[in-house]
Amino acid sequence: MKFYNLKDSSEQVSFAGAVKQGLGKQQGLFFPESLPKLDDIEQLLALPMVERSVQVLHPFVKEDLSKEQLTEIVTDAFNFPAQIQPINEKRAILELFHGPTLAFKDFGARFMARCLQAFSADKKLTILTATSGDTGAAVAHAFHGIENIRVVILYPKGKISLLQEKMFTTLGGNIETIAIHGDFDDCQALVKQSFDDQELKETIGLNSANSINISRLLAQVCYYFEAVAQLYRQQGKAALKDLVVSVPSGNFGNLTAGLFAKAMGLPIKRFVAATNANDTVPRYLQTGEWSPKDTVATMSNAMDVSNPNNWPRVEHMLRSGIVPEDCVSSKSIDEEQTQMTMIALQKLGYITEPHAAVAYKALQYNASDDEFGVFLGTAHPAKFKEVVESTLGQPIGLPKELAECATETILSVEQEADFAQLREYLLK
Secondary structure (H helix, E strand, O other), X not given: OOEEEOOEEEEEEOHHHXXXXXXXXXXXXXXXXXXXXXXXXXXXXXXOHHHHHHHHHHHHHOOOOOHHHHHHHHHHHOOOOOEEEEEEOOEEEEEOOOOOOOEOHHHHHXXXXXXXHHHHOOOOEEEEEEOOOHHHHHHHXXXXXXXXXXXXXXXXXXXXXXXXXXHHHOOOOOEEEEEEEOOHHHHHHHXXXXXXXXXXXXXXXXXXXXXXXXXXXXXXXXHHHHHHHHHHHHHOOHHHHOEEEEEEOOOOHHHHHHHHHHHOOOOOOEEEEEEOOOOHHHHHHHHOOOOOOOOOOOOXXXXXXXXXXXXXXXXXXXXXXXXXXXXXXXXXOOHHHHHHHHHHHHHOOOOOOHHHHHHHHHHHHHOOOOOEEEEEEOEOHHHHHHHHHHHHOOOOOOOXXXXXHHOOOOOOEEEEOOHHHHHHHHHO
């Protein structure tokens, strides 16, 4: 299968090419030439996650990876569960934080790392990526110790939680981290500028592990299938008739993956793109005007994105009829609502963190009592220990993954949001 550049459809590459290149010309995103319709969804849902994921991914990668290679990659990458937990009779959370860095991004980062390893042929590569919180840890741990791959992670200084920061800034070795004086959009802009610099790209073998990389998106498609498979086993066909999924949305890669799954035949009725105060998309869907504002810092910091990179993929699917135009709605949730929702879920016996709370509240606004609603839990509550404890008034323990890095020294360097400074650093 070919993947084409949404900004220049004449640029077409293989899956391996899209993974290695990251972005196309003019910073264009790669998109598959088709989204294959999968036969006999019920039979597919009955399979174990790894076996099913191989079938879901194989049409996209078969020119570059044999089924045996793909099975080996998926088995290694998805070696932890995605878990549906009921909240009440009509609502459930899909917990995506049982991987090594306690965040949903472990799925995409681990799959991408293993694909790049298979495709790099011992050529030296530099992974440059920006993080608003969880991407950094997932990418750092996925690539840590891999020969010939240097990883440079940019993040907004003082705008992610300390435990999030410790998870990726304390590893050292082939993992380098830069605290940027600015916000996530500044970090993302620096990554895009780097990809526009042809000399830089060629000199250091530049690639990105942000959700702009198609391999990460394809990996995320698999846990939507796993969610529906678990619901099918627990609830039967009834739960699948009117299934609404609420996705906490920052860079919109997670929503993009869900729409891929729907286009491939997964029975999800529609999606809610839940945002915090950074409400570019809800305003756009209401007014038709794309007008990003300055990024606002919130307690759901991984979603503090005003100019989401993946929106062109979402818009392409909606406008071209790949998915129905009315299958995506969007809702902005403010800080007070986020806190009150965390408390409401605590009363229901479920401890959660701000991102999932935003998704649950948006689901309440956008799903009827007759519809079955699933919201995504994208990070372990302990990654936001301070805000969770102060909001809920109860202590939460640290999982070993966080406890192990909590006392380590941060190894980051600091820089202004200045491309010339970053370029000099990357070339040294």
